[in-house]
Amino acid sequence: MVAKWVKFQVLDTERQDWARGYDAARRYFERENGLDVPYEHQEGAYPLGRWLSDQRRAYRAGTMPSTRANELEELGMIWDTADAQFAENLAAARAYYAEAGTLAAPRHATALDKPIGQWLTNLRRPNGLRKDPERAQRRAKQLAAIDPDWNPGALGWTVDWQRHYTGLGALLEAGAGLDEIVPGVTHRGDDGASPLIVDISEAGS
Known part of the structure; x- marks a missing residue:
């Protein structure tokens, strides 16, 4: 009887904690329309961020009903959370590509208020896409679906x-001739096309 009572008390406490955590999560969701909760966040006096972290751990361990x-x-x-953050940055990458026609963004480039240029630079580094091969x-593949040439270094340039x-390409498509694209001609501000013309001229000579 004592053992059953102790077991009941433990289970009841666990259920109550789940109920409090879920209620806090529900309130946060209704206010913020999502559950992207910082670890240190408290919903009132309840440590919601830490509770959600515990739920992720139980989910990964396969112990969550x-x-x-x-x-x-x-x-x-x-x-x-890592995949969630990647998905957000991927959305910013799509927005940048829709405007620039390339993911060869300078480091200072931003899109959807995210530092997309630095993010892409980090991804091109060794193990930038994480060590897990899968x-x-x-x-x-997700990046290549946006721009097959997202990582020029792997292609040799x-x-x-x-x-x-x-x-x-954008300048030519807009009607400019090669003889008009001389040093000093730029595209998208600091994204100059003229250095490429110099390279082509030197290669031809």
């Missing part, structure tokens, strides 16, 4: 060259 997982997913639970391959090449 499916009913609870479903309830949290209905509130927009983000199980993998995740890295998936992310590379630089990001600057790729950006100049894209700028040159």
